[in-house]
Amino acid sequence: MRPFSYQRATDPDMAVQALSAAAAANNPLTRATSQPLAGGTTLIDLMKLDVMRPAAIVDINPLAQGWSAIEPGGEHLRLGALAKMSDVATHDDIQRNYPVIANSLKLAASAQLRNMATLGGNVMQRTRCNYFRDVSYENCNKRNPGSGCAAMDGVNRMHAVLGTSDQCIATYPGDFAQALIALDATVEVTGRSGTRSMPFADLHKAPGNTPEIETTLQPGDLISAFVIPGRWPRSVYLKARDRQSYEFALSAAAVALDVQDGTIRDARVALGGVATVPWRAREAEAQLKGQKFDDGLAQRAADAAFAEAKGRQHNSFKIALGKRVVVRALQQAVMMEI
Amino acid sequence: MTAAAPEPKANMGQPVPRYDAVAKVTGRATYGSDMPLDNPAYAFLVTSAIAKGRINSFDLADAKRVRGVIDIVTHENAPDLKESKLFSNGGYAGTTIQPLKSADIAHDGEIIAVVVAESYEAAREAANRVKVSYSAVSPSASFDSPGTTKAGAKGQNGQFKEDPKVGDFAKAFNEAEIQLTASYETPTQHHNPMELFSTSCAWMGDTLVIYEPSQYVYGLKNGVAEQLGIDADKVRVVNPYVGGGFGSRGSMTPRTAIIAGIAKRLNRPIKLVPTRDQGFTIATYRAETRHEIKLGASRDGKLVALRHEGAEVSSRADPYCVGGTKTTTRLYACPNVDSLVSIVRADRNTPGFMRSPPEVPYLFALESAMDELAVKLNMDPIELRRVNDTTNEPIGGKPYTSRSLMACFDEAAKAFGWAQRSAAPKSMSDGDWLIGYGCAATCYPTQMAPAAARVRLQRDGRTRVEIAGHEIGTGAYTILAQTAAERLGVPLEKVAVFIGDSDLPPGPVAGGSNSTASTCSAVMMVCDQVRQRLFKAMMPNESLMDKAKETVGMGQTPSTEAAKSDRPLDLEKAFDALGVGVVEEYGEWKPEGAPPDSFKAMHSGHARLVGGAAMKDKIAYAFGAEFVEVRVNRFTHEIRCPRLVGAFAAGRIMNPRTARSQLMGGLIWGMSSALFEATEIDERTARYVNDNLADYLVPVNADVPGVEVILLSEQDDHINPVGAKGLGELGNVGTNAAICNAIYHATGQRIRKLPVRLENIEV
């Protein structure tokens, strides 16, 4: 960890301004010299590891007053970016009408972390790639652009099979983002030119040739809220992991279905633990829409979801595992009594 | 009585609560780095990013600019330290790879610089700013890497003297009605005790005080003195509490003398708290092992031939090995036995003791193979053990001092509900989950070592017990106090125990599960000396004294009528007769069969453990049986272990509460070892990759919904005065095999490589 300045932002303008001050450096956001601090469970961790070295920290927790509301309206659900994971996970309306959201949060991290961590920080959390998190490894394109990728032919059991590039195969580790992307959420961003909205699906960027660029946010941009249209009582978050709690996904599926008279009218499938970014499996959805559900259909959807998957030495199992997780999540969603 | 404080059965002490429980849960217990120092400087380590090669140069300019930096020590300006030999070759060191001696690097994460600063934060920041230029050489990471060498353990490791054999294995195996050959593998594992590998060193004139978590304060004191070239009496090691050891703190690591040397040079106390990941490379670990087991049996299940070949990884520099064949060749009756242990040298840090070092990997192989044999024979695995149970070990024919293996199997089977098992694989399930039951034997050698103690009794009954034992979380304070209270007939609250300080009378290494047997035997003996002085004052007549002696003794009942009628010692009267206010005695105890140099070695910090299979005309082991329920998800293949049941017999149980905790922790660790723990090594760089507690998986509470520990009553009068067998390392031995056996039962799939992860399941 290195010395840094600390500032509390008491209103959004102040936060945006403090964060924009360093924007001129033209760094990607991940390397910007000033970073917002929410729960700190990712940021402080990475600063201690010397992976992130911001010169300035802008504490946005004072904005919680305006930015932490949980508003399950009629048309859509609005979640403030500073809402705590635990508060959202245990909210009655969300458990009833958006089980996929509630469970993606409930099955994440530990109780202590969920009490501390915010939704905004959660979607911005960074990969758990060991070579990224240990600065004694030279070769990490994400941390050290152009240096190579130690994971490519190293220990890569936890790494991604979808959305990878020959520059980076790091998994996007979060859970909640899969629920958001599946449900067509939009994200509300407060930045230098005011507040704007964009599809959540446009927030993260696949590594391509620039794995150090992880999102489309610019220095000075803050996520202020998430908006989820509709209601999805028939939805599931299934997470396969090495231990029963407090562990990232080896493979996860966020599934939401609208089934009427046995026919799937709308289907949403997103994958976690297997891709470099929150991953919407539209090919799987295309298989499902308009069909009657049976196990064969579930299998075809799962196969479609992983058609493009590429495994490496230790993570190829994620392809077969991912398919079984999708199949089971679909079956569970269909069996839900609503 | 509660589950945590089981009702004592015959030959068990009271389940009194831990002496240190409140201090620990309230954070008042002081560990090494909590010790206040006068104006300390803080050290932070820089460790190598390559496993093999040389340092070309350091660029320290940036680091030195950090405000508060006092000194940066590298091989170019390191304190001059003498070498210490490996503990198994008469030295104190857990590794002979001495960092900061030259520009050469022998393993990943070797200490290459020490930054000393006015604050921890400044030292850390400066360490982050140290730039190193290396010339790296391609290292050999493990078994299959090019460039490793392999040779028999016998002849290179001083403590591995013999590959046990008896009869004619080859002939018997070839002629056996049933034959089984199978290979097994266990991974690299790290102890990860909660307390980090900290060291604080403070000099007062020419006297050095070291605060450090150590499982052997006498070893460390003597070892550091040797490295510094000073008299051992000038070094004192203090650690009233050790935040977990598991073997990692049994032998000296290089860091201590380095920090002591720097503290001397700077004339200032220094506190070092290394990081979690540095703990993976600056201390020891359990190396990966490979095994081939061959079993030959007759159709009724009787073993006729057994061969165990093991291979273990060690460093280039040191021939460390655990050599568990001494146990696996003796566990069951079998007339024809063969074995071989080899060491494979790679570019790694030197491995070392880790909870049940030999038994964990070697019994995993044997007890898995026994289960495979039971399947081949279409026999209940418990019955297979019964058929091969024995009162004498097969290699030398020596009798077990006591052996309750089958009693443990029967008790545990009953508590577990083994009878409800349907034998066929894949025949039990519950919704999405396939269910499997599995079991395995567990055992651990009963070991003892010389120990000295001082006991001071006051007229009012207040008692002070001093012995350089170690509280590594096992309950040492508590049972030592119980021992003295019982022996002297004073209330437990009046006994104060002092351990964890090398200025106290020498105790043994807290390893090999010898502590309870050794320290309690010593304390018992010295308590008797105290009693005898008092008795002598009251009844100078010899024969009366003998009679009085018969009235004391733990778990003993007076054997003569005369003794029975004796009143307990009246302290006031005895002190009056003696005419003093305090009686203090010092004594040195050694176990039967201890080598002649035992007491000398005890003072110079060399552990001389005796027992187990190495006794002259007998063999002493503690036994147990472990049963597990495993659930495997049909869809995700996730493996969960909702139930662990173990029954154990270990001679006298000093305190059923602390014993249960040890065994429960052992079962949980055993499960962890089977399903979670593995240090991942990057084959190309020979570096540990998951060197932190987020990625080195250990179970969380949700993984351990049910653990049941059953303590069997067992009396053994042939081991030590206390009659206790060590049980700290008994619990985690059988679990690996029990889990794999249960996975076989659940899925029909035999997995011979640990840990078992969901990708290994193919249902």
Ligand SMILES: Cc1cc2nc3c(=O)[nH]c(=O)nc-3n(C[C@H](O)[C@H](O)[C@H](O)COP(=O)(O)OP(=O)(O)OC[C@H]3O[C@@H](n4cnc5c(N)ncnc54)[C@H](O)[C@@H]3O)c2cc1C
């Ligand atoms: C041991 C461990 C296990 C975990 N397991 C899981 C798991 O199983 N599943 C899972 O999903 N997560 C898991 N996590 C991750 C955890 O959920 C995230 O660390 C947490 O959600 C981050 O939220 P925070 O508020 O603490 O973010 P911070 O650490 O404060 O911020 C994270 C990043 O986002 C930026 N940021 C924060 N708020 C905003 C905002 N409003 N707008 C723009 N940028 C912002 C910060 O600058 C920083 O770069 C785990 C974490 C740990 C340490």
Ligand code: SF4
């Ligand atoms: S996978 Fe990505 S984050 Fe990991 S080492 Fe490669 S480039 Fe770095």
